Amino acid sequence: MDISVLGGLAVRENGVSVTPSAPKPRQVLALLALRADQVVPVATLAEELWGQTPPRSARATLQTYVLQLRELITVALAADPEDAPPRTAKDVLVTLPGGYRLNTFGGSSDVRDFGRLAGIGYREMDADDFATAAQRLREALALWTGAALADVRTGSQLALETRRLEETRLCALDQRIEADLRLGRHRELLGELTVLVSRHRTHETLHGQFMLALHRSGRRTEALEAYQRLRRALIDERGLEPSPGLRRLQQSILRETSSHAAPVGGRQRLIGVH
Numbered sequence: 001m002d003i004s005v006l007g008g009l010a011v012r013e014n015g016v017s018v019t020p021s022a023p024k025p026r027q028v029l030a031l032l033a034l035r036a037d038q039v040v041p042v043a044t045l046a047e048e049l050w051g052q053t054p055p056r057s058a059r060a061t062l063q064t065y066v067l068q069l070r071e072l073i074t075v076a077l078a079a080d081p082e083d084a085p086p087r088t089a090k091d092v093l094v095t096l097p098g099g100y101r102l103n104t105f106g107g108s109s110d111v112r113d114f115g116r117l118a119g120i121g122y123r124e125m126d127a128d129d130f131a132t133a134a135q136r137l138r139e140a141l142a143l144w145t146g147a148a149l150a151d152v153r154t155g156s157q158l159a160l161e162t163r164r165l166e167e168t169r170l171c172a173l174d175q176r177i178e179a180d181l182r183l184g185r186h187r188e189l190l191g192e193l194t195v196l197v198s199r200h201r202t203h204e205t206l207h208g209q210f211m212l213a214l215h216r217s218g219r220r221t222e223a224l225e226a227y228q229r230l231r232r233a234l235i236d237e238r239g240l241e242p243s244p245g246l247r248r249l250q251q252s253i254l255r256e257t258s259s260h261a262a263p264v265g266g267r268q269r270l271i272g273v274h
Contacts, residue, residue, distance in 0.1 A: 046059070
């Protein structure tokens with residue numbers, strides 16, 4: 001079974017889609033796919049579908065959705081009549097005490113691939129191999145084709161999962177940008193960072209990276225203006241001042257601007273500025 005959730009939901013068995021079109025069965029499949037090869041409790045699935053007040057018929061209705069998914073899986077399994085050993089839909093979508101498990105049988109998962117590639121990138125960052133880190137993190141981020149589960153209606157459980165995934169995406173993005181800064185690609189990053197800081201108005205790491213890229217490109221006044229925009233947004237939206245790390249970066253740029261010094265060196269690290 002091959003699973004994609006970093007964008008629209010797509011689940012395939014033998015290359016055949018088993019993704020239903022009806023909203024609630026899609027929610028069930030999405031949650032099972034996100035936790036593939038793990039047991040998802042009935043209570044978790046019910047909360048996703050109906051919140052804190054499920055109807056009395058919740059368990060029976062959930063069983064109906066599972067049967068609908070198994071019908072799609074049965075059709076997909078028939079596409080490979082030479083499957084050995086033969087599997088049934090109940091082998092793929094398993095009923096267990098208290099819940100259900102979607103078995104992938106070693107198939108692909110874009111979430112797992114993302115985690116594996118990002119993990120390599122983080123280790124290479126720790127080893128100061130910034131070229132390899134940038135490449136692996138770029139490959140990880142390329143797996144995203146849009147917002148996670150962009151075409152699935154989300155309840156409380158899927159909303160938590162998609163927020164978690166977005167945080168991992170931003171973390172990988174932060175690290176990839178830092179790796180590129182370490183490699184002296186500050187001018188190449190300006191266009192991307194301009195878009196990112198406008199989209200994430202209070203994200204301090206991205207703003208710090210934007211300031212650093214502008215500063216290293218000789219655009220110190222714009223770097224200081226970026227700091228002031230961030231400061232206003234933080235005060236307006238959160239009632240907070242920028243972090244000490246951002247304030248130190250601003251002061252460093254101010255000192256170098258007043259003395260016409262050269263841009264800061266390539267070893268300045270911004271991870272830890274949140």
